Amino acid sequence: MIECIINQNARDAGAAIFPAMNWPILSLCNEYNVGILQIPCPEIRFLGPARKRQPGQSLRDALDTDAGRDCCRKISMDIVNRIEDYTDQGYRILAILGGNPKSPGCAIHCENSKLSPNSGVLMRELQDELRNRRIEIPFKGIRDADPELLARDIAWVREIFSI
Structure with missing residues (x-):
């Protein structure tokens, strides 16, 4: 899960x-005894805290550069190695x-x-790296900026955890 869910x-x-x-979300992990692999914040990694x-440059525009995508690719490779x-x-x-639908690095x-x-x-970089290694894992945005969408996402997580 992305860093900002944890912090x-x-x-x-x-x-x-x-x-x-x-x-x-974290209480569901606790309830179902599910461990967490933290995905570092790409904005902090690339641009600093x-x-x-x-x-005038948006966070998305800053990340969606050759250097920003390279940073995200390196994070992705590290995460997939851990997976x-x-x-x-x-x-x-x-x-x-x-993350949320408007997150420049973590929207799904x-x-x-x-x-x-x-x-x-x-x-996007993480999905590319997973697919390059023939690993299929579902992606889900945790849309906590909207209480109704968050409730749906919590229900989805609960369903995945209970399988």
Whole structure:
């Protein structure tokens, strides 16, 4: 799951929904004894905690550059290496939990089980790396900016965890 689900302080200033962590999702992990592999924040990794970029440049535009995509590709390779390590040890990876629909790095928008171009830069790179290694894992955005959508996402996570 993306870093900001575990730590809302990783979000851009003013974007946090919860005071510290997305407790509804984390409590499901606790309830179903599901471990967490944290996906680092691509914005912080690439731009630093202050998300420094050119004046007038959006976070998405900063990430969607050769250097930004390269950073996201490196994160993706690290995450997929860890996923392979876990599966080699007999663990099952249930899902990739991404972010809100407008997240520049971690948004998830699916079309026929493939991420659309509207998805975040990191999530597209992560799906490419998984597919290059012939690994299929469902992606789900945790849309905590909207209580109704978050309730649907929590229900989806609960269903995946109970399988």
